[in-house]
Structure formats: structure tokens, C-alpha cells
Amino acid sequence: MSKPIRLGSRLRYPITIVKLLKSPGDTIKKQEPLMQYSFKWMKEVGDNLRENTWMEEQTTIVNWDSPTDGELKQWNIHEGQRIEADAPCMLVKEACSHEIQFQGLCAICGKDMTEVNWAAESRDTHRAPISMIHDRTNLTVSAAQAQRTEQELQRRLLQSRKLSLVVDLDQTVIQACVDPTVGEWLKDPTNPNHESVKNVKVFQLDDGPAWLANRFWYYIKLRPGLEGFLKRIADMYEMHVYTMGTRAYAHNVARVLDPDRKLFGNRVISRDENHNMWSKSLQRLFPVSTHMVVIIDDRSDVWPDNRPNLIKVSPYEFFKGIGDINSSFLPKRQDLLKSNGVKKKSKKEPSETAVDKKEDESAVTKLQVEEQQRTFEKQIKDRPLQALQEKLDWEDEEAEKVTVQSDDGSESRSSSPPAHRRRVLLDDDHELEFLERHLTNLHKMFYDRYDKERAVHQAGANNVDFEAVPDVGDLLDEAKSRVLRGKRIVLSGVLARDVDIYKSEIGLQIMSFGADLVPRVRRDVTHLVVNASQPGREKLLEARRRPHIKIVSLEWLAECFTKWEAVDETPYLFTSRLPEEEKGNGAAVGAEGEESGSEETGKLPNGSGRKNPRLKLVTASGRTRELEDDDDDDDDDESSDDGMDDEDEGLLPDALEDGQLSPIDGLKTFNWGSADAELDEFLASGSDEDDDEEEGDEDDEDEDGDDHETGTNRDEDEDLPLGEERSLEHSLQDKPAAGESPSKKRKLRDEDAATETGTESDALAGGDETPAKRLRRAKSHHSSSLRNRYHSDVDSGLPTPRVTGDEEDAALVKGSQQNGDGGGYDDAEDFDEAELEAEFEAEFEAEFEAEEAALRTMDVEKG
Known part of the structure; x- marks a missing residue:
């Protein structure tokens, strides 16, 4: 087969073909001249010493040598041809490709x-x-050879109705450790863990580094049901082992799994042949097409380019606390790192040259090997499994020492001590049962789709139709996306704050199973998944305000991922209460869905009690009153998209830092006695003239028959006798604050009274109300909603008028209609700003001088 040969990109284009040195049919050899070509260039000529130089065009003729061996079949160029850029120049039948x-x-x-x-x-x-x-x-x-080889592989698999299955080892189908405690338990039938470890396989490396081969024994535990699983799956899949362990380790484990070499044969690839230090890739074995390849692995982050082909299994944890002994050769789990404010170091980029890259990889590999060696030595020294068993034994001994109180008052030992020692190692894993079901269904889906496409293409019964081969990755996405479709999930306490939820391991898993992942609680959220050991406070409280949200633990997600179905949430509901709920800080949810201090409510689906926490007001007399929340019914309608109104941001105080005192702690050392004495002395310093003026004000109110401060008729109020009511109101309103003169308090009270009634009767009686006062009256017609909420409670102890919000509004409208001023709102629009500022300054100066005079009078009286 002839191969086109190009001129190459290194020539100085444009060039002109001068002479062809070989003819079609001639044999050519590598680096032999085949033709001559010329090119033009500019050269500086003249006398440089006298600076008499100029540029002159030069023409150079050079030979073009053959880059390959073979037979010249055809020239694609001719003599005298001008060529502007790289292009094919001849056809050569190579002696060897x-x-x-x-x-x-x-x-x-x-x-x-x-x-x-x-x-x-x-x-x-x-x-x-x-x-x-x-x-x-x-x-x-x-x-080209890879494509032919892979096509032949696909032909063989299609004819035998199989697919390719790439199997990871550590924590996928086995777990390994080097803790010597396992060997001791194997030899001790009296140990409670002997039954669990009796099927553990043991070997030493027969090759590899000397420190591994001679010092450590490997203990391999097969996942429950693995032998039968592999035999049944072998009828549907051709299996390959792909591990990041060393080649010596991989082959020893393969011999344990497949002693007769019928399941895997020689199809074992380790990190020594991976050609990549950070990840795995199907292109290492299937460079052309991955349409018929499935992966099973407990880590999906090591397959960045082949996630659609992956079935992620839950990690196998038989040896508690050991993990993956080859984890030093895997990338670190970014979504499991704690956020400490320190920027993570990025992986070192490959060097420019091949030599530098090789040295870089060698250095990193050396560090990985050293890290694994330290891990092994720590296992041998610390013996974590033995420590866990000793802890269980100690707990059992303490349980036996527990005394119980009998009916006659005497103490006795517990009558039901543990019947036998508890064991650390429990072999209750069932992952392979569900994995076998998924692989079987996927195999059926693939060949059903393949047969359907072949029928469309009208392929013969014995013919292989490569165009009809479906992509197994598309089938996996189709099957998984139905599991959690329609669910909207929020994570709480699962990831560190600096981790992008959409790039995290669990986030990608959630989205691959068809659910929508959202960052915050909002109306359309269906599930809040919490970390039971440290749930997020804000999201949890917000979710409990919405009864339709199911608050579940991480185990619910894991179960859905394992079974490929949306399992019932009831066994996984999170009903634990936060510390503030336990203490009853306004929202203490009872164990049975009740809220303390309020009416009983049924338990909501998410395990919470009432929808909204209520505030409670405690008066000086000890009476408590629960405040109504007007927004309870409209909470869903007024919520923003992120589940929290803008005005609600920042309402909850931040937790105190370690060592920081609460502001309440400062009141513990406050001298209340001296404060009371100083207040009494200040109140006793009022002038008789002020008292006379106040009594005159009271007489005016009696003659009017109306209470100007409340805007209501006294006769309509039946809560208190007339004299007691007036006394109570004056005692609450006329009492000056610390540092405030009686005259100033009286002035502010008169202005507030004129403002709240919505009338100008007092101002008209005086005949000298200034524009500044009218402006204050016009701008202060709205009363506080919180104040209105408390008006109806006479026993609350709050210094506010006893008029409800509706009554006050009615009085305001009525007063404005009687005076014809539209409620006093339009007057403020006609004021001149300069005039107002001058009047304000005059008022402040007059008040200041009056206070100074009062203080001087007090000093004279005391003297």
C-alpha cells in the first residue's frame, strides 16, 4: 500500500522545484537525495566599515532527502513548480510500516x-x-493497527454476546491490610474474630521491593459472595483487572481470585503499566472505542475521562479503620479535606522535556512508595484492629460492673452480663448482590438495543454490524437518571465550605442519578441530606419550617446509589435536635413533634414540630405571652429562591469565639444598688413648677373627656378604674430616663401625643406650633408593628398606650378628617428646608438652655 510523503514544514517556503533526481519505480533509501529545490533570500552586501551596505536577493539550491525506505510510485510535483507551503510531494510503497x-x-x-x-x-x-x-x-x-485489533476484539465479543468489564481491586472486590493482629486471630480459635477471619488469604510478595517482600504479610479479605459473583459475571463479561497497586501485588491478588487463570487470564494492569501517575484511563486498553466497556470501582474521581462507563460501588470496609493500603498512589479526595483557610497545593505540572518529565515522575513515585512504607509500618506498630478489640472488651467489662437498684433498696450486680465477647470484624456486606443485578440488566439492555439496530440495518444472522453497536455509557446514564428523577436535594454538613458541590464526588453522583442539586433550602426542595455527626444548623432549621421537606441522613443516599432505586426515607429520617432546640430557645421541638409552651402538633414528615418557632415575652411580674407571627401563613409565598428572605439575612447571631464573653456576663458584676440610689436622687430633683404643669395637663384631659395620647374615649375602657388608669399611664409615661430632664421628657411626650392621635388640637390651642414640630408629627404617623402587637396587653409592663393598631389607625383617620388636613401628611410637602433647619437649631438651643437652667437650679437647691 502506497503512503503519501510530504515535503515537511522546515523548508524555507516558497520554493521552486529545480530537478527530480529519482523516477517512479526506483528504489529509495532513507536520507538519500531525491530532488533539488531552490529558494530566495535577502543578504546584506557592501562595505560595512564605510557603512555602505545594501540588501541583495540571493538564490540557493539544496537537495531534498528521502525520509523513508521503499519504492517510489509517483511524483506529485514537477520541475519548475513553485510551491508556497507544505504539501504531499510523492507516493512511496514502504518496505515496512x-x-x-x-x-x-x-x-x-x-x-x-x-x-x-x-x-x-x-x-x-x-x-x-x-x-x-x-x-x-x-x-x-x-x-491503524490499534483500530484493527480493537475491531477484532469487538467482533469476538459480539459473536459470544459479551461485554468487557474492568475491575478494580482494593475496596471494590477485596480489602487488604498488613496488621499482624489478623494473623494472630487466625491462629486463635477462642478469639471472637476468628470466625470472621478464617477465610482471609495470606501471602508475601514473591517479587518487587525487598522491604515489601521480606517484611510484610498481606491479609486479603474477599467481599462476601465474590467467588460466585465472578463466575456468573464471566458468562456475560470478559474481565480485566486494573489497579493502582504494584504489579507484584496485582498478580498475587489475581492468583487469589483466579487460581486457575480462567476469569482474568493475563489481563491484569497495574500502576507500573498505567503510564499515568494520577488517574486511570480506558484508552490504555481500548484506545479507539469504549462503547462495550464497563468499569466497577469504589473511586470515580480516578476516572476523569470515563465517568459515563463507571458503576461506582460503595467501598468495602471489613478491616475497620484501615482503608485502601494503596491510597498513596491515588489522588487525594478533595471533597473530604477539611477547610483550614490554607490554599491547597496543586499537583506539579509535567515538565517540558521528556527527560525532566521522567525525572519528575520518578521523584513523585519515590515519595509515594515512602508514604506507603510509613503507612505499613504504622499499622504494624499501632495495631489498630487490636486497639479496637481492646476497647470493646473494656466496654464489656464496665457493663458487667454496673450495679442495679433492687426493689428492697439493696444494690446488686447486673443480672444480664454479656453472653460472649463482641467482635470488631463483621462481614455483613451485600453490595455484590445489587451489583450483579445492575450488570445483568445492563448486559440485557445492550444486546436488546444491538439486536434492534441490526434489524433496522437488515444485517444477516451471522454477520457482525459495528454500526449497530450502542454506547454502554449512554445506557448507564439512561438507567441511573431514572432513580432520583424529580428530587431536589440540598446537602448540609456533608462538604467543607470551600468545596464546589457541583464538582464534588457526592454532588456528581447525585446528579448522575437524575436528581437536581441545589445549594440552599427553598420551596421546591424535596430532601435535605445531613451529616448526622455534624448537621448544618441554618439549613436544618430552615428545612424544619417546611413540612414537605424530608430530612434524611447520608445513609439514605448510599442506599439509593447501591440499589438504584429511591428507597423509603422513613428508616433514615433525621429527628435529632440541635442544642438550642433541646434548651427550648424559642423553638424547642419535642421528641414527639411538640413545641414546648405551645399547643400540641402532629409530628411532621421531616421529624420536626411546628413550622415556625415562636417568640415569648416575659414581663416583670412573671407573666409570659407568646407573640403571634403574621407571616406564618405566607412564608412560602414570600420566600426568595434561595429559601431565605433578604431581610432575614444576619438575624441569627454568630457563635461566640473561644474565650469571648457574652454581653450578659458583664451584668453579673454590675452594682444595681448604686444605680437605684442614683436614679432615686435624680427623680427627686424635679421642680414643683413642672409638677404643676403636669397637673394642669391632666385637668385639660379631664375637661376634654378624651385621651389625647391614645385617641380613644376613657369611658370605653373598662379594664381599670378611671383614677388608676390615669395614674398607671402617667407613671409609665412621665418617668424620665437616666440623664434626661423632666422638662425635656414632658416636651417629647406632648409631641408624641400630638403625633399619635392624628389631630392638631393641642397645637391649635397653643397657637404657636412650629413647622419643625408639624414635620415631626407628619413623619412619625406610622407606629411600630411590634409596638402595635403588644398594645392590647395591659399587663405586659411596656410603656406604650393601650390602643391596638386598628384602633390607632381609625383614630388617626378620624382626627385628620375633623381637621380637614388629610391626616397631616400633606403639610410636610410645603416646608422650606432652610427655614426648617433654622427652626430646628433654634429649638435645640432653647431646649439646651432650659436644661442648663434646670441643672443650675438643682445645684442651688442641693447647696
Whole structure:
């Protein structure tokens, strides 16, 4: 087959073909001249010493050498042709295409592929860059050869009705550890863990680093039901092992799983052949197409380019607290790191040159090996499994020492001590049962779709139709996306604050199963998933205000991911209460869905009590009153998209930092006696003239028959006798605050009274109301909603008039209609700002002088 040969990009274009040195049919050899071409360029000529130079065009003729061996079949250029850019110049039938190379040599002709060829722009080793085999024999093939090989593999799988299955080892189908405690339990039938570890496989590495082969014993525990699982799956899938452990470790585990080499054969790839230090890739084994490849792994973040093909399984945790012993060769789990305010160091980028890159990878590999060695030595020294068993034994001993009170008052030992020692290792995992179901259903979906497409293409019964092959990744997405479709999920206390939920491991899992992931609680949220050990406070309280939101633990999500179905939330509802709920800080939710101090309510679906917490007011007399929340019924309608109104932001105080005192703590050392004495002395210093003026004000009110401060008729109020009512109101209103003169208090009271009634009777009686006072009256017609809420309670002890919000509004409208001023709102629009400012200053100066005079009078009286 002829191959087109290009001129190359290194020539000084444009060029002109001068002479063709070879004719079609001639044999050519690498680096032999095949033609001559010329190019023009500018040269500086003249006398440089006298600065008499100019540019002159030069023409150079050079030879063009052959980049390959073979037979010249055809020239695509001719003599005298001007060529502007790189283009094919001839067709050559190569003696060897070097598509398969082994250890730097061509596996077909045996030539050295590492030899430098200055006539070609690329090295011959680049002709076969793809490694498709599982071992490290450095056998590589070209892209064309890879495509042919992979097509042949697909043909064989389609004819046998199988798919390819890539299997991870650690914490997917097995768990390994090097804790010597396991070996001791194997030899001790009296140990409570002996039954659990009796099927544990033990081996030492027969090759690899000496510190691994000679010092450590590996203890391998197979996932429950693994042997039967592999045999049944082998009828539907051709299995490959892909692990980030060393090759020695991978082959020893493969011999444990498949001693007869019928399941995996030689299809084992380890990190030594992975060619990537940070991740796994299906392109390592299937460089052309991954349409028929499925992955099972407990880590999805190590498959960044092949997530659609992945079935993520829950990690197998038999040896408690051990984890993955090869985790040092895996990328760190970013979504599990604690946020400490320190920027994480990024992974070191590959160097520019191949030599630097190789040195960089060698250095990192050395660090990974050292980290694994430290992990192994820590296991051997600390013996974490033995420590856990000793803790259980100690708890059992303490339980036996517990005394109980009998009916006659005597103390006795507990009558039901533990019947036997508890064990640390429990083998109750059922993951493979569900995984086998998923793989079986996926296999059926694939070949049902394949047969349907073949029927459309009218392919023969014995013919393989590659165009009808569906993508297994699309089928997986289709199956998983139905599991949580229609669910809107919020996470609380699951991830660190600086982790992007949409890029986290659990976030990607949630979205792959069809649910919508949202950052905050809002009306359309269906589930709040909390970390039971540290739930997020704000999201939890907000979700409990919305009865339709189901508050569940992480175990509910894990169960959905394992079974591929939206399981019932009832066993996973989170009903624990926060500390503030336990103490009853206005929203203490009872264990049975009740809220303390309020009426009983049924338990809501999310495990909470009332929808909204209520505030309580405690008066000086000890009476309590629950404040009504007007917004309870409209909470859903007024909520913003993120589940919280803008005005609600920041209402909840931040937690006190360690060592910081509460403001209430300062009141513990406050001298209340001296404060009372000082207040009594201040109140006793009022003048008789002020008292006379106040009595005159009271007489005016009696003659009027109306209470100007409340805007209501006295006769309509039946709560208190007339004299007691007036005395109570004056005692509450006329009492000056600390540092405030009686005259100033009286003035402010008169202005407030004139404002709240909505009339100008007092101002008209005086005949000298200033524009400044009218402006204050006009702008202060609205009363506080909180104040209106408390008006109806005479026993609350608050210094406010006893008029409800509706009555006050009615009085305001009535007074405005009688005076014809429209409620006093329009007067403020005709004021001149300069005039108002001058009048305000005059008022303040007069008040200041009056206070100074009062203070001087007090000093004279005391003297």
C-alpha cells in the first residue's frame, strides 16, 4: 500500500522545484537525495566599515532527502513548480510500516526505531505510540493497527454476546491490610474474630521491593459472595483487572481470585503499566472505542475521562479503620479535606522535556512508595484492629460492673452480663448482590438495543454490524437518571465550605442519578441530606419550617446509589435536635413533634414540630405571652429562591469565639444598688413648677373627656378604674430616663401625643406650633408593628398606650378628617428646608438652655 510523503514544514517556503533526481519505480533509501529545490533570500552586501551596505536577493539550491525506505510510485510535483507551503510531494510503497514495535525495535523488520533520522520530522518510534497490552513488555502499535485489533476484539465479543468489564481491586472486590493482629486471630480459635477471619488469604510478595517482600504479610479479605459473583459475571463479561497497586501485588491478588487463570487470564494492569501517575484511563486498553466497556470501582474521581462507563460501588470496609493500603498512589479526595483557610497545593505540572518529565515522575513515585512504607509500618506498630478489640472488651467489662437498684433498696450486680465477647470484624456486606443485578440488566439492555439496530440495518444472522453497536455509557446514564428523577436535594454538613458541590464526588453522583442539586433550602426542595455527626444548623432549621421537606441522613443516599432505586426515607429520617432546640430557645421541638409552651402538633414528615418557632415575652411580674407571627401563613409565598428572605439575612447571631464573653456576663458584676440610689436622687430633683404643669395637663384631659395620647374615649375602657388608669399611664409615661430632664421628657411626650392621635388640637390651642414640630408629627404617623402587637396587653409592663393598631389607625383617620388636613401628611410637602433647619437649631438651643437652667437650679437647691 502506497503512503503519501510530504515535503515537511522546515523548508524555507516558497520554493521552486529545480530537478527530480529519482523516477517512479526506483528504489529509495532513507536520507538519500531525491530532488533539488531552490529558494530566495535577502543578504546584506557592501562595505560595512564605510557603512555602505545594501540588501541583495540571493538564490540557493539544496537537495531534498528521502525520509523513508521503499519504492517510489509517483511524483506529485514537477520541475519548475513553485510551491508556497507544505504539501504531499510523492507516493512511496514502504518496505515496512513499523506498526508494531517491541523494546525500541520493529517487530516486523527488526530495524532500530530509536535511530535518529534527520531527514524526517518525527522519530520512527512515533509510528507506534499505543500500548494495548496489559504487561510492561513495551509492545506498542500504530493507530491503524490499534483500530484493527480493537475491531477484532469487538467482533469476538459480539459473536459470544459479551461485554468487557474492568475491575478494580482494593475496596471494590477485596480489602487488604498488613496488621499482624489478623494473623494472630487466625491462629486463635477462642478469639471472637476468628470466625470472621478464617477465610482471609495470606501471602508475601514473591517479587518487587525487598522491604515489601521480606517484611510484610498481606491479609486479603474477599467481599462476601465474590467467588460466585465472578463466575456468573464471566458468562456475560470478559474481565480485566486494573489497579493502582504494584504489579507484584496485582498478580498475587489475581492468583487469589483466579487460581486457575480462567476469569482474568493475563489481563491484569497495574500502576507500573498505567503510564499515568494520577488517574486511570480506558484508552490504555481500548484506545479507539469504549462503547462495550464497563468499569466497577469504589473511586470515580480516578476516572476523569470515563465517568459515563463507571458503576461506582460503595467501598468495602471489613478491616475497620484501615482503608485502601494503596491510597498513596491515588489522588487525594478533595471533597473530604477539611477547610483550614490554607490554599491547597496543586499537583506539579509535567515538565517540558521528556527527560525532566521522567525525572519528575520518578521523584513523585519515590515519595509515594515512602508514604506507603510509613503507612505499613504504622499499622504494624499501632495495631489498630487490636486497639479496637481492646476497647470493646473494656466496654464489656464496665457493663458487667454496673450495679442495679433492687426493689428492697439493696444494690446488686447486673443480672444480664454479656453472653460472649463482641467482635470488631463483621462481614455483613451485600453490595455484590445489587451489583450483579445492575450488570445483568445492563448486559440485557445492550444486546436488546444491538439486536434492534441490526434489524433496522437488515444485517444477516451471522454477520457482525459495528454500526449497530450502542454506547454502554449512554445506557448507564439512561438507567441511573431514572432513580432520583424529580428530587431536589440540598446537602448540609456533608462538604467543607470551600468545596464546589457541583464538582464534588457526592454532588456528581447525585446528579448522575437524575436528581437536581441545589445549594440552599427553598420551596421546591424535596430532601435535605445531613451529616448526622455534624448537621448544618441554618439549613436544618430552615428545612424544619417546611413540612414537605424530608430530612434524611447520608445513609439514605448510599442506599439509593447501591440499589438504584429511591428507597423509603422513613428508616433514615433525621429527628435529632440541635442544642438550642433541646434548651427550648424559642423553638424547642419535642421528641414527639411538640413545641414546648405551645399547643400540641402532629409530628411532621421531616421529624420536626411546628413550622415556625415562636417568640415569648416575659414581663416583670412573671407573666409570659407568646407573640403571634403574621407571616406564618405566607412564608412560602414570600420566600426568595434561595429559601431565605433578604431581610432575614444576619438575624441569627454568630457563635461566640473561644474565650469571648457574652454581653450578659458583664451584668453579673454590675452594682444595681448604686444605680437605684442614683436614679432615686435624680427623680427627686424635679421642680414643683413642672409638677404643676403636669397637673394642669391632666385637668385639660379631664375637661376634654378624651385621651389625647391614645385617641380613644376613657369611658370605653373598662379594664381599670378611671383614677388608676390615669395614674398607671402617667407613671409609665412621665418617668424620665437616666440623664434626661423632666422638662425635656414632658416636651417629647406632648409631641408624641400630638403625633399619635392624628389631630392638631393641642397645637391649635397653643397657637404657636412650629413647622419643625408639624414635620415631626407628619413623619412619625406610622407606629411600630411590634409596638402595635403588644398594645392590647395591659399587663405586659411596656410603656406604650393601650390602643391596638386598628384602633390607632381609625383614630388617626378620624382626627385628620375633623381637621380637614388629610391626616397631616400633606403639610410636610410645603416646608422650606432652610427655614426648617433654622427652626430646628433654634429649638435645640432653647431646649439646651432650659436644661442648663434646670441643672443650675438643682445645684442651688442641693447647696
